[in-house]
Amino acid sequence: MTARVGVVTFPGTLDDRDTQRAVRIAGLEPVPLWHRDKDLHQVDAVVLPGGFSYGDYLRAGAISRFSPVMETVIEQAKGGLPVLGICNGFQVLTETHLLPGAMLRNNHLHFICRDQKLRVENADTAWTADYEAGQEISVPLKNIDGRYVADERTLDELEAEGRVVFRYLDGNPNGSLRDIAGITNAAGNVVGLMPHPEHAVEPLIGTGRTDGLGFFTSILKKLVTS
Amino acid sequence: MTLDTVKHANETPDVEQPWAELGLKQDEYERIRAILGRRPTGAELAMYSVMWSEHCSYKSSKVHLRQFGEKAPENDALLVGIGENAGVVDVGQGYAVTFKVESHNHPSYIEPYQGAATGVGGIVRDILAMGARPVAVMDPLRFGAADHPDTKRVLPGVVAGIGGYGNCLGLPNIGGEVVFDPCYQGNPLVNALCVGVMKHEDIHLAKASGTGNKVVLYGARTGGDGIGGVSVLASETFDSTGPAKRPAVQVGDPFQEKLLIECTLELFREDLVEGIQDLGGAGLSCATSELASAGSGGMRVELDTVPLRDATLSPEEILMSESQERMCAIVEPGKIDRFLEICEKWDVIATVIGEVTDGERLEIFWHGEQIVDVPPRTVAHEGPVYERPYARPEWQDALQADGADKLPRPETAEELRAQVLKVVASPNQASKSWITGQYDRFVQGNTVLAQPEDSGMVRIDEETGLGVAVATDGNGRYAKLDPYAGAQLALAESYRNVAATGARPLAISNCLNFGSPEDPGVMWQFAEATRGLADGCLELGTPVTGGNVSLYNQTGETAIHPTPVVAVLGVIDDVARRTPMAFAEEGQLLYLLGDTRDELGGSAWSQVIHDHLGGLPPAVDLGREKLLAEILISASRDGMVDAAHDLSDGGLVQAVVESCLRGGKGARLVVPDGLDAFTFLFSESAGRAVVSVPRSEELRFTDMCGARGLPATRVGVVDGDSVEVQGHFTLPLAELREAHEGTLPALFG
Amino acid sequence: MARVVVDVMLKPEILDPQGQAVQRALPRLGFEGIADVRQGKRFELEVEGPVDDAALARIHEMAETFLANTVIEDFTVRVDS
Amino acid sequence: MARVVVDVMLKPEILDPQGQAVQRALPRLGFEGIADVRQGKRFELEVEGPVDDAALARIHEMAETFLANTVIEDFTVRVDS
Ligand SMILES: Nc1ncnc2c1ncn2[C@@H]1O[C@H](COP(=O)(O)OP(=O)(O)O)[C@@H](O)[C@H]1O
């Protein structure tokens, strides 16, 4: 029996099917979760995928954060359920305050789609254990509201506790403070990042790299060995 | 204001009607009266006027478009041809692909962001209405001069609109075009293409059949969008007070459209839809009349049940409204409950607005009173047809006589080098990544190739690797010099682009952008271009599956260059065998396929260096294009080439520079015997490509070319970090990159 | 330094998808009784020098040509007190 | 029906590139003398029933939990007159 990873679909979610594919390629069982359904159907982990839930209207992630499924996700995340928020999912996680800070319009004000180099700063989270600390990976980045901001104290705290999980390399693409691309909560079970690992899991497709597969193999290892 | 019912119209035959304000001609108005045997009601007049407009009725172009059917090549792949929302092509393994290009030119000039955004929205709904999941979009664009102030207004808005809508919808943008030319000042072209995939059995058509079946309108509420001139009907009198204030601009809601897509696909999956039509231009008038016209019975609609955003709308305005993100479905009564349930699941408003009747009329009621009673075919499919006069313009001969051969050519190596740099940095030849970087090309996780590759390619089956490739092209400069040849060159280039990536071209769609059909010179261009395209398609064996005509792209007396945009769809059995454009392997041999002649008429060189347009475009040889495509496809299938890039504007040097920059590797080129360096680098002879061949494959590859009679000339090797033309000049990649990639950010960044 | 506020709203007849999405979400969050929501932009301009009629006229022109897209938006200009 | 306006602005310490882009463009358009521009959001709520203290308190809560993200934004609520 393999581990089951829930993938949430909000109205306007775009990368749910892609994330399910990535989960499957890594050898896990994807379980679609619907925003109106509070029940997580006994999944072992949850991914909040990318997209434009509710059109990113008001603020990215602001409306989805109040969905029934999120009530349960928030509650169980506090109890240790591994949760990964990718792009719009990361925005939802900051809106719920499971992760600190907020996401704002890119400093150049444009949508940006490119292959982005990252450094994995923390390889101890539920979603990064298959990487080495300091490892450099490339995965697609695509967003318009990707600028991570938080107050200085929060940033210092994140740094001190090793909770900056990914940093942009070779140029900050959007003005994110301290080049932050992704962070984790203190327990390491909730991780959010702007780039899209689920779009880097197959050779030939997208950028042709498979650097993103590690997210999903990390969680697989964690779930089957624990 | 009293409601203008059918009864009222019968009783008041002599009421003055604002047919001229609505764009109808006297004889057209008379014809409506003859069809109905009375004067039309206000609502009927509104419907006829908009459905008989150039945009909806194709009244000037129809007689020419017929050739696409008459000259259609035998092709088993065509499952649905011209006449539906979009054509459908069999791509094997039980899959069918539908694709279409459409224009949203004028709205994008008025309001660039929303005009372009709703252009994407409209074409996506066309594809969805065929039963397909939309899987990719492309955007062929034309703007005025790159440094014109108005281009700074229009371009960023258009690009943001296409990205804002397409990105939010989750459709990868896999290609398109960006061309600058002063002729598009005031008339930018915003064409949008969408590709969709389905299984054969999922094909849906726009027709209303089955007496008692329900007509369901679902999606956004109807507002006063895009009503424009029809508002004259809503005002008490159309003389004194003037029309009610209604926006001519539509605002798109991509989030609503995303819900509409997922909702509609779920409705298809559960087999709840008998017939379906998207609402685009002409809104409900178009959807109801087309559905009823194509179906077997009649239709009865209770217009007051339509959910409104603005309660003050008159029935005429509701019929005309172009509010976006709406669809109209025909549903069996027993399936209605489930249909509405699925709409509720997706937060999509759905309303039964009428039903299919056993009569032959389209009847529309407003609070119980009849305001429309028409034979639907006369509205939707039997509009006026014009045989507009056409004549070769007087200036055509002089233009063709003014050849590029008399333009001064570079005399020294230094001059040649400078001109190469200037051409690759010119706005039309420069990298478009400032634009394409604002489009999501990865979403859906099936993108194999995207811009700047020769064609976009998406995988459609994960197990087998089956994929489709699409390219769009259309060189208005060539078409201006010779519209017949220009249309064929557009076709040839698009076809070549698809083949260059290893896919087999199957079928085409097109968007014909021209000036005013009332100008005989423009009409001649149109007639020549359609004839050229139809003849070309017959010869290449690629049927026209559909398309769109955009006329009146002109300011005063000045028309845009005739701009036929041709989209070619190809199929590849396994995307793993796709051929990319990047020269990535040092030491591989570069072969130039095809013949290079002294052909600079309409070329990028003549434009960039001499601001000149004259002479004849490159010669067309479609037999050669076919042969070249076969070689490129075989080479991909058998792994004989690692990279291929089609040669078009800018010639060989442009192609080599692009492939070098893409792969991060340089090239050493040798001018072949019998050619001078200038012609070798800049000629735009058609039917050519450059390929990168592993040394181990050289013999096999050249043998294949030799056996099939395709000239293949070894012109260099992948090497170093500069582009060197031996004995002439060297250009470091870094310098080329700066020139090629710096232009658009400097202009718009 | 004086502050001038320019409010830019979509014209009433133009679709406001953002406002609509907000309005639809409110009941789910337990906020009833809001019949309509429109979302627009607010610009706060810090003006050097006196905000006299001439300055306001200039800002009005700026709003008309630049801050608002008058094809689809209306605007108001006022001095912040 | 009464209208309540909620203005939401980025906190002063948060970088506002939209406002900055506007401000930078102004001199090029011939508008001098604007020292700073901040761009925020304006919500117009049409409220059913009386806008009494209780209603305003609810709208205040709505702004705090939903219309604004107080990590980065400040807001004000006022009845439109
Ligand atoms: N240039 C063209 N070539 C071939 N078919 C065309 C062309 N222009 C329009 N058509 C076909 O005519 C029909 C009506 O076109 P159109 O009004 O654009 O469709 P829709 O109503 O879906 O917007 C479509 O089937 C379209 O494919």
Ligand SMILES: [Mg+2]
């Ligand atoms: Mg259609």
